[in-house]
Amino acid sequence: MSDCIFCKIVAGELPSKKVYEDEEVLAFEDISPAAPVHVLIIPKVHIASALHVAEEQLPLIGAIHRTAGQLARDLGIAEKGFRLVNNCGNEGGQTVDHLHYHLLGGRHLGWPPG
């Protein structure tokens, strides 16, 4: 989508600190990190939110989970633990309308969230 900042990051029209990329998935550092490790994992194709995942896109969600696990190992947070979060909609805290998962770790993460 032309006015979507994450689509612009995928297209290279906006800069990002990439940590992983393949044909379908991109992962990059969050611009405003909430933990020592804070990576955003997104599908390259524009999907507005978790509510907009089509049946045929479900393998993409698997690919995102595989990426999250691999990055958790690579970034050294797999053993101590981490959090994989999707915020959906206004009350869910979603501020960018392109499906993304936060991979957070490197400190103790409180529960429940605010």
Ligand code: 5GP
């Ligand atoms: P949400 O609140 O939608 O779950 O998460 C959006 C996340 O995107 C926030 O954590 C915010 O810091 C991050 N973010 C917003 N704009 C940019 C940007 O231009 N670049 C990067 N790397 N992260 C962004």
Ligand code: ZN
């Ligand atoms: Zn987009």
